[in-house]
Amino acid sequence: KAGVTQTPRYLIKTRGQQVTLSCSPISGHRSVSWYQQTPGQGLQFLFEYFSETQRNKGNFPGRFSGRQFSNSRSEMNVSTLELGDSALYLCASSLFGGEATNEKLFFGSGTQLSVL
Amino acid sequence: DQQVKQNSPSLSVQEGRISILNCDYTNSMFDYFLWYKKYPAEGPTFLISISSIKDKNEDGRFTVFLNKSAKHLSLHIVPSQPGDSAVYFCAASESSNTGKLIFGQGTTLQVKP
Numbered sequence: 001k002a003g004v005t006q007t008p009r010y011l012i013k014t015r016g017q018q019v020t021l022s023c024s025p026i027s028g029h030r031s032v033s034w035y036q037q038t039p040g041q042g043l044q045f046l047f048e049y050f051s052e053t054q055r056n057k058g059n060f061p062g063r064f065s066g067r068q069f070s071n072s073r074s075e076m077n078v079s080t081l082e083l084g085d086s087a088l089y090l091c092a093s094s095l096f097g098g099e100a101t102n103e104k105l106f107f108g109s110g111t112q113l114s115v116l
Numbered sequence: 117d118q119q120v121k122q123n124s125p126s127l128s129v130q131e132g133r134i135s136i137l138n139c140d141y142t143n144s145m146f147d148y149f150l151w152y153k154k155y156p157a158e159g160p161t162f163l164i165s166i167s168s169i170k171d172k173n174e175d176g177r178f179t180v181f182l183n184k185s186a187k188h189l190s191l192h193i194v195p196s197q198p199g200d201s202a203v204y205f206c207a208a209s210e211s212s213n214t215g216k217l218i219f220g221q222g223t224t225l226q227v228k229p
Contacts, residue, residue, distance in 0.1 A: 004159070033215035043160075043205065043219035056216040090159050094215050104150060105215055107159030 002027065004108035006091050012114045018079040021111045025072050025093030031055075032074040033105060034066060037088040046089075049074055078113075086115045119143045120208050122220035130228050135193040137223050139206030142187065148212040151180060151191045152205045154222070160205060164191070167212060196227045 005024040013019050025032050033056075034046040045058040049068035066076040072093070078085055089112075092105035121140045129135045137151075147168045152160035166173040166180045166189070173180050179192045193200055203224050207217040 031215050033217075035219075042221045043207075045216050045218065048215040050215075056214060058216070092159070092215060103213070104162040104165060105160075105217065107152075107161070109157070109159050 004091055004093050004106055006089075006108035006111050008111060009109065010112045010114075012116060013081050014116050015081055015083060017081050018077060019081060019113060020075055020077045021089055021091075021113075023074045023076075023091030023093075023108060025074070025091075026106055029093035029095060029106070030072050031094045032068055032072065033092045033094070034074070034076050035090040035092065035107075036060075037090060037110070038086075043090070046076065081115045083115050086113060088112050117142075118221075119146075120206055120218045120220040122204075122206055122223045124223050125221070126224040126226070128226045128228060129196050131198055132195045135191075135196045135200065135225055135227065137191040137193075137204050137206070137225065139189050139191075139220050140187060141189075141208050143208070143210070143218075144187070145210045146208040146218075148209045149180070149182060149189050150207045150209075150217065151178075152207060152219075153200075154203045154205060163204075193225075196225075198227050198229050201225055201227050 007022045031050045033048040037043045048056040052068045063079045068074045088110045090110045092107045095103045150165040151163040154160040164178045182189045203222045205222045206220040
């Protein structure tokens with residue numbers, strides 16, 4: 001079974017631009033969560049989608065948004081990029097959200113975003 | 117407000133000995149706890165989890181202990197191997213059915229041959 005796939009692997013943008021990151025979950029997983037990892041703040045939850053609906057949202061400004069498609073693939077978008085948005089963005093899929101409990105997140109390798 | 121804390125940024129142990137990684141939490145609503153391991157340039161990989169109704173869970177060389185009254189959990193690795201050298205993250209959630217996890221800052225484990 002293929003793992004969680006994130007594209008692109010690396011991205012360089014300048015302040016003020018916007019960026020879209022893509023995530024393909026493990027086949028059969030309907031839940032996709034996004035995390036931001038920075039050296040100072042660690043791993044922070046951005047949002048979770050299940051069956052195309054946002055189930056949970058973290059404490060990030062409205063510049064951060066996401067969506068999920070009917071095939072469970074997900075995208076996240078960051079508009080008006082700031083220097084502080086430089087981070088590793090991780091996507092994770094799971095069986096959470098259905099009847100499964102005590103499940104776990106399977107993470108992709110992430111997209112390293114650098115904002116100049 | 118950091119709800120999950122790993123107070124030791126790093127830990128070094130000899131191969132074959134026990135590694136003990138600690139984690140404290142403040143939110144009494146947390147119901148489910150997990151440990152993840154992360155190598156550089158890779159996403160975290162799941163190690164072991166524990167529900168709040170248990171105080172211990174074992175999986176091979178890995179054991180997680182949960183002390184709810186102290187709001188403390190620990191991961192024991194016995195015996196430690198050089199391949200265990202990585203960053204270990206403790207995570208918690210208010211439900212065992214959500215992808216919203218609160219992570220600690222991580223502990224870098226170095227296992228020396």
